[in-house]
Amino acid sequence: MRIGIEAQRLLRPHKHGMDIVALETIRALATSTQHEFVVFVKPDADRDGLPNTPNMQIVELAGGPYPVWEQYALPKAVKQHGIDLLHCTANTAPLHCSVPLVLTLHDIIFLENQPLLAGSWYQRFGNQYRRWNVPRIVTECERVITVSHFERQRIVDHLHLSPERVVAIWNAVSDQFHVIKDTEQIERVRLKYKLPKEFIFFLGNTDPKKNVKGVLKALLGLKQRGKLTLPVVISNLPAISLADLLNEIDGQELANDIILCGYIPNYILPLVYNAATIFLCPSLRESFGLPILEAMACGTPVLTSSTSSMPEVAGDAALLVDPNSVEEMITGIDRLLKQPTLRAELRTKGLERAALFSWEATANKLLTVYANAMDQ
Numbered sequence: 001m002r003i004g005i006e007a008q009r010l011l012r013p014h015k016h017g018m019d020i021v022a023l024e025t026i027r028a029l030a031t032s033t034q035h036e037f038v039v040f041v042k043p044d045a046d047r048d049g050l051p052n053t054p055n056m057q058i059v060e061l062a063g064g065p066y067p068v069w070e071q072y073a074l075p076k077a078v079k080q081h082g083i084d085l086l087h088c089t090a091n092t093a094p095l096h097c098s099v100p101l102v103l104t105l106h107d108i109i110f111l112e113n114q115p116l117l118a119g120s121w122y123q124r125f126g127n128q129y130r131r132w133n134v135p136r137i138v139t140e141c142e143r144v145i146t147v148s149h150f151e152r153q154r155i156v157d158h159l160h161l162s163p164e165r166v167v168a169i170w171n172a173v174s175d176q177f178h179v180i181k182d183t184e185q186i187e188r189v190r191l192k193y194k195l196p197k198e199f200i201f202f203l204g205n206t207d208p209k210k211n212v213k214g215v216l217k218a219l220l221g222l223k224q225r226g227k228l229t230l231p232v233v234i235s236n237l238p239a240i241s242l243a244d245l246l247n248e249i250d251g252q253e254l255a256n257d258i259i260l261c262g263y264i265p266n267y268i269l270p271l272v273y274n275a276a277t278i279f280l281c282p283s284l285r286e287s288f289g290l291p292i293l294e295a296m297a298c299g300t301p302v303l304t305s306s307t308s309s310m311p312e313v314a315g316d317a318a319l320l321v322d323p324n325s326v327e328e329m330i331t332g333i334d335r336l337l338k339q340p341t342l343r344a345e346l347r348t349k350g351l352e353r354a355a356l357f358s359w360e361a362t363a364n365k366l367l368t369v370y371a372n373a374m375d376q
Contacts, residue, residue, distance in 0.1 A: 001034070001035045002084045003038070003083070003370060004038050004078050004085065005038070005039045005086075006070070006074060006089055006090070006093070007040065007089050007090075008041055008042045008061075009042065009044075010023060010039065011045065011060075012042075012045075013046045013265075015046070016205075017288075018089070021089070021104075021171050021290070022090065024171075024359045025362060025363060026050075026051060026056070027050075028359040028360055028362060029056075029366065029367075030056040031363070036057070037056045038059055039057065040059050040061055040078075041059070041061070042063070042069060043062060059077065061074065067129050067133075070088075070092060074086075075097055078097065078099060084100075085101075085102065085374055086102070087101075087102040087104070087366075090104070090106070091105055092130055092134060093133070095140070100373050101373075102142060102145065102370065103144050104144075105134065105145070106151070107146070109209060109287075110134075111131060111134065134159075138159055141165070142372075143166075143167055144161065145168075145369060146287065147288040148168060148313065150309040150312055151309055152168040169365045169366065171288045171290055171357070172359040173293040173296075173354050176267065176270050177269070177293075177298055178297055178298065179299045179351070180270060189268060189271040189275065193261040195261070195272070196230075196231050196259070198277045199231050199233045199276055200219075200231070200276070200279075201272060201279045202232060203281070203291050204235065204236060204237040205236045208284070209283055211282055211284045212241075212245060213248065214324070215329065216251055216254065217249050218326050218329035219232055219333075221326060222333060222334060225330075227330075228257060229337050230277055230337060231257050231258070232257055233261055233276070234258060235264045269294065270298055273295050273300045274298045276295075277300075277301075278300065278301050278343065279301065279302050280333070282303060283310065283323060284305070284307070286305070286310055289314070292304050292310065292314050293313065293357055294354075295350070296351065296353055297354035297355075299350065301318075301319070301346040301347055302314065302319070302350060303321060303336060305320065306323075314353070317346060317350045317353035318350065319336060319342070
């Protein structure tokens with residue numbers, strides 16, 4: 001079978017969650033000798049980590065903004081390259097496709113809650129496109145894949161789909177995320193990003209679901225009670241966004257406790273996790289929560305949310321808090337800062353938990369979905 005995979009943002013230098021999932025999935029599928037794969041991407045600069053195997057072809061398609069690329073350039077390329085089945089990996093798909101279609105629908109946050117449609121103009125535009133595309137395209141798909149059992153139930157209920165057509169396949173964590181004993185590597189990254197010897201690490205960005213304001217409120221509460229004993233490193237958050245949020249919560253006194261380190265490439269992230277004392281991921285909503293596993297695989301104690309998919313991913317290997325409760329976050333962070341025995345326990349459990357998730361298993365389940373979709 002000749003399988004097409006839409007991964008339009010795969011080559012962009014600043015990769016985020018869905019891009020990382022697509023890359024790792026494609027790398028795992030490349031080891032299969034059952035099929036040929038044609039990966040359709042938009043031209044960009046970063047080709048690191050792409051598979052180089054006889055059964056995996058990368059095709060760069062120009063085509064303007066991504067809705068135009070997806071609705072016009074992609075279906076045309078599917079015909080030109082003799083594709084038998086198309087797998088779209090990032091929530092949306094062409095409405096008119098000449099072959100059976102499989103869609104990975106990571107989440108339906110954009111259909112659930114208008115306040116979560118804030119953020120940058122790019123995020124707002126993307127959410128509006130999804131709101132238009134997804135209810136139409138899911139009825140055309142042979143299978144809809146999502147990344148957790150929690151999200152599967154949300155999709156079935158909200159979009160009124162037959163449960164048999166919606167499949168939950170967990171994401172995983174790549175081998176590059178592991179405990180690193182080479183202290184010189186860690187020290188080089190510490191110097192590059194001006195990281196302190198010990199610190200709290202938080203992957204923040206402008207997406208409201210990441211709960212940056214809530215985290216800042218909790219950190220401010222800790223500081224005002226004299227309990228913020230470590231500096232906080234926040235990645236991927238512009239300085240202007242931090243300044244605006246600190247003004248909103250009247251938290252300017254927190255500014256000196258925060259280090260912004262910009263975007264951290266995925267190949268450097270393992271070193272930062274290894275250097276961190278604790279990792280915070282108290283999102284308001286996640287369909288999976290890949291950073292939870294990444295931090296665990298690096299031996300970093302994790303605090304995450306007791307809501308949506310995060311308990312499913314974390315199991316009993318993280319400290320769970322209500323992300324809507326500043327007091328719970330304050331209490332949880334304070335416990336991790338004060339209790340080295342708790343951190344050690346979570347480190348051990350986290351390493352065991354992360355080991356349960358592999359991209360090989362994800363790829364094998366995908367191959368089964370492809371076969372079932374072709375049989376329909």
